[in-house]
Amino acid sequence: MRAIRCDRFGGPEVLVPADVADPVPGPGQVLVEVSAAGINYADTSRTAGTYSGGQALPFIPGTEVVGRTPDGRRVAALTFAGGGYAARAVVSTVDTVDVPDGVADGPALALLVQGLTAWHLLHGSAALRPGETVVVNAAAGGVGTLAVQLARHLGAGRIIAAASTPEKRALAASLGADATVDSAPDGYTDRVLAANDGAGVDVVLESTGGPTFTAALATLAPLGRLVTYGDASRGGRPPVDPAELANRSVAVAGFWLRPVLTRPDAFHGPLTQLLELTSRGVLRPQLGPAYALEDARRAHEDLLARRTTGKLVLTVD
Structure with missing residues (x-):
């Protein structure tokens, strides 16, 4: 072959x-x-x-x-x-x-890693609840575009998409983001807070790393959760002070799909639901x-x- x-x-x-x-x-x-x-x-x-x-x-x-x-x-x-x-x-x-007949090869492939990552970020690590505010960094990427759509499907109260260009921000808006901001780390915190009417946010999905991670952590409201699942900027590993987390009552979680998929409930059920949502047009990979x-x-x-x-x-x- x-x-x-x-x-x-x-x-x-x-x-x-x-x-x-x-x-x-x-x-x-x-x-x-x-x-x-x-x-x-x-x-x-x-x-x-x-x-x-x-x-x-x-x-x-x-x-x-x-x-x-x-x-x-x-x-x-x-x-x-x-x-x-x-x-x-x-x-x-x-x-x-x-794979349902109504789902072509490309969308099905997009759901295997990117889709399952978005699913477990929101359902598991972030434990998103209806009405909460979600910030999706790298919102025009493979995981980000699906996370924006899934957050809307799960009843997020406000979705803020961060991306690097006007074209990428427009894509995120077309997929359901309520507001978009430039993802550059300089001024990131102020832009996100302004997009949420000055209030802190409940969830940040963060895959950029470096100074963006630090700026995103500063946007969390009490009981807010930042989930880090990548370091695309290769900007190093910023320190996280446990005392600061405690003083602000915020949490940082890490995520990698591979160990999650060792759980017996982590693959078939979520992927079947993602495929079904795609066949109905709720998700557009x-x-x-x-x-x-x-x-x-x-x-x-x-x-x-x-x-x-x-x-x-x-x-x-």
Whole structure:
């Protein structure tokens, strides 16, 4: 079968099309004929050799696939061992969910990592309650666009979207944000408070890190929660003073999807609901370019150069 194989670590140039043997499913696994594979920023860390937990060579990247099982089911699946950038992939049977006919490959792939992240940020770490104010940083990103829509669906009282350009802020507004602000750290706190009529906010979803994290923490109202789930700015790890948290009665939580998915209730139920909301048009996953499997290198180049928005997909003939 055709696949994209990495025999060494490096940049997009290490993504090389190759003919490889079909994978063979073992106990508790199923072979999926892949129609499309999702591309995540974490894939670039795996190919660079910097991914948390390490990566053995050689390997086939890709942890998200949509395709058909031997019995004809159309499924979306996660494969944490990789193997998604290929014509066929082996996945665990417990990591597959049926895809409704009304949901195309791209939106289904967008829900696997980004959608589940947004879901657990709001339901779990932030424990969002109806009527609360939510700030979504990086609101035009894969997680951010879905978090804005989910917060609206869950009854948030006010949604403030932070993004870096007028175009990105307009996108967030079109998806349900009540107010938008520039995400630059200088003046961020004042802009967010002004967008909430001078009051502190209940929840901040924060993936930028560095000075933006510090500025976002200052916007919390008593009993407010900031959930950090990334460090896109690579701005270092700002200190958090437990005494300050206690004095203000605010909380900081961290989130990474992978350990959450070890919980038995964390995958099937949430993903099934996300797919159902998408089939009804309640959620609109934002899609980026689709690339042929053989063009995986170009897809990674575009992603790293920030030339794309929305979910990137590799299509497999």
